[in-house]
Amino acid sequence: MPLPAMLFAFLLLPALVIGTVQAQYTGPGAALVPGSVAEVLKNPVDDRKVLLRGKLLKQVSGDKYLFSDGTGEIRVEIDDNLLRGIRISETSVIEIYGEIEKNFMRAPEIDVERIRVIEP
Numbered sequence: 001m002p003l004p005a006m007l008f009a010f011l012l013l014p015a016l017v018i019g020t021v022q023a024q025y026t027g028p029g030a031a032l033v034p035g036s037v038a039e040v041l042k043n044p045v046d047d048r049k050v051l052l053r054g055k056l057l058k059q060v061s062g063d064k065y066l067f068s069d070g071t072g073e074i075r076v077e078i079d080d081n082l083l084r085g086i087r088i089s090e091t092s093v094i095e096i097y098g099e100i101e102k103n104f105m106r107a108p109e110i111d112v113e114r115i116r117v118i119e120p
Helices: 003-021 037-042
Strands: 049-061 064-068 073-077 093-101 109-119
Touching (some): 037 049, 049 109, 073 093
Parallel strands (some): 073 109
Antiparallel strands (some): 049 064, 064 073, 093 109
């Protein structure tokens, strides 16, 4: 193997190892918890990932909406770019994936990262 190719392989090896080491953790504690609005409201943990299925009841302001899964209601923040090209009404069943945002002196909300229409 020529020296430049060997040097390249030597430099590439740590990048491959680091990429493998930084894989997503899937063990205990990594599950999407909680799975309902009621659970989020009962024990809101800031930055915890959550996956919920329900409906957007109404637009509160700008990118804020009121979401319900039948167990409770919570405000969600959905950036406009996530809604481009899809139609959602108050009767549409959607699935949202995001993070719980818990701020001092404010009700918790969900910062939506992905949205999927289940039933239009």
